[in-house]
Amino acid sequence: MNKMSWPYTAGAFPTICRTEGLYLYDDANRAILDAAGGAVVTNVGHGRQRVANALGRAAETTSYVVPPFVTPSRQALVDTLAADWLSPTLTRAHFTSGGTEANEAAMKLALQYQQGIGEVQRTKLIGRSISYHGTTLATAAISGHPSRKRGLEQALPSYLSVPAPYPLRAPIGVNSVSLGQYYVDQMRDVILAEGPRTIAGFIAEPITGSSGGAIVPPDDYWPKVRALCDEFGLILILDEVMTGFGRTGTTFGYQHWPIEPDILVSGKGLAGGYAPLGGVFTNERVGAVIQESGFQVMFNTFGAHPAACAAAVEVLNILKEEGLVAEAAQKGAYLHAQLHAAFDEHPHVAEVRGRGLLAAIEVVADRSDLTQFDPELGMTSAIVNEGLERGVFYYAGGTGVVRDVVCLGPAFIVTTDQIDEMVSTLVASVDAAIAKLP
Ligand SMILES: Cc1ncc(COP(=O)(O)O)c(C=O)c1O
Incomplete structure (x- = not known):
């Protein structure tokens, strides 16, 4: 069994x-409260029968087709996304089997777009110092995640x-009024030093995920980055x-800021953990150039898998019908208030950060x-580990210069009682881990 659990240590993780x-x-039927939604995935919570039914129906009726063929579930997903979720500027959808493939596809689309418009020297891409975009060689390479490389x-x-913005440890001070500008200026310097017409695009998470632990940039950062890209x-x-x-x-x-991307990449919550699915959505400018250039956007065999698309439609409909995005905002405000109350004076917690139901200490x-x-x-x-022993799962974050970060990202159906338990157990877990230090 030891070899079967490779690359994870046998017995180190529970069997669920x-x-x-x-x-x-x-x-042993012991309950673990999932404060992280797995890897920040399970937005609508577990055990949704209608999602399971949709998966089953898709498996019965259209178990698999090559991704260029259309299936009813894929058509329904595109229609749902266009009607309820995506900005009208995003007119093209390409589906993959997960987030890594979606980011890799997005990087390729940015490169192909520049080739398509005749900017043939634009072969470079920019990432950020604290970031995570995936496991392939290219997505790992562009990620600012030393431990995963x-x-x-x-x-x-x-x-x-x-x-990447990291206000807590910003060299010019967390409260500097020009903090956003400070990071944008450094990006400008890199672009100018490399030669703007050698660069195809820039990839970043709007709020840094687990690599930095829910780092929210200064408010002027994103509008200025958008302007710089333009x-x-x-x-x-x-x-x-x-x-x-x-x-x-x-x-x-x-x-959270008045910007629009050229390419938007999704994964995780799109199908809420019920199926593997990633989505790459481009604006018309990018999509049309690639199409007119005749460039291939190669599919992954399991991209747009019919069952995954069917699951995503149900997950998105649940989110809409139950008003769960607003719920994430409200429960998120409660979570942050409780985390601040618990940790603002804690001698070993530098910061509580994040937005909505993405939080970290x-x-x-x-x-x-x-x-x-x-x-x-x-x-x-x-x-x-202290959390798990106490029956609550948190997601480990941080890498390189950012370390000792613990992330929370529960399902949007979380109750205030569950949030209270997550926060009090986190306090106990931090204190216990510190008390056991050599
Ligand atoms: C921001 C971000 N991008 C990309 C990925 C990679 O997605 P996947 O693990 O589905 O390939 C992750 C996964 O944690 C992520 O958090």
Whole structure:
């Protein structure tokens, strides 16, 4: 069995036999409250019979077709997205089997678009210093996630990188009025140094996911980045794999600011964890150029899988019918209020951050000067393990310079009682992990 659980340590994780609402039940029928929705995925909660029925129906009627063929479930998904979810500027949809493939496709679309308009020198892409976009060589390479690149560094293709906003530790101070401008200026410097007409596009998460732990940029950041992309002809790709479909209290995370992407990438919450599915949505400008250029947008064999599309339609309809995006905003406000009440004076918590039902705390050795714990101590894993022992699952975050981050991202049906339990157990878990330090 040891080899069968590779690459994970046998016995290190529970065996989950049943899931319902916000709870996972292990092989001893012990309930675990899922404060993270898995990997911040299960937006409508577990055990939705109508999603299971839709999956079953699709498997019975159209188990599989090659992705270029249309199925009723895929058509229904496109119609639902256009009617209720996507900005009218996003007119083209391409479906993959998950977030990584969707980001990789988005990166390729940005490159193909530039080739299509004759900007043949534009072969570079920019990512950010704290980010995560996926597991393939290209998406890992453009990610600012050192721990997920270990052992690959010498082989990864090179991409440009600009500093991601990280207000807590901003060299010019968290309260600087020009903090957004500070990060935008650094991006401008990179573009100018490389030559604007060598760069095809920029990819970023509107609110940084687990790599940074729910880092919200200064308010002027995104409008200025959008303007910079327009000024220099860069395609703006927003990776909303984690933040999309309501997670941060708006339909998409970027909607906290007055901007629109050229390419929007989704995954995770699109099918709520009931099926593997990613979506890449482009504006007409990008889509039309690629189509007219005759460039192939190659499908993944399981892209737009009929059952996954059917599940996504039901998940999106549940979100709409139950008003769960507004619920994510309201419950998110409650979650943040409780986290602030619990941790604002805590000597080992530097910050509570996030938006809506995407939240994180950053744990430090000393709150007064933000000194971090030695990475060898593995504080994040220690806290997550303490949580699991107490029956609550949190999602480990942080990488490289950002560490000891614990993320929360529960399903939008979370109750205030469950939030209270998540927060009080997090306090106990942080305190227990610190108390056990050598
Ligand atoms: C922001 C972001 N982008 C991309 C991905 C990769 O998606 P997937 O794991 O579905 O391939 C993730 C997964 O955690 C993510 O959080």
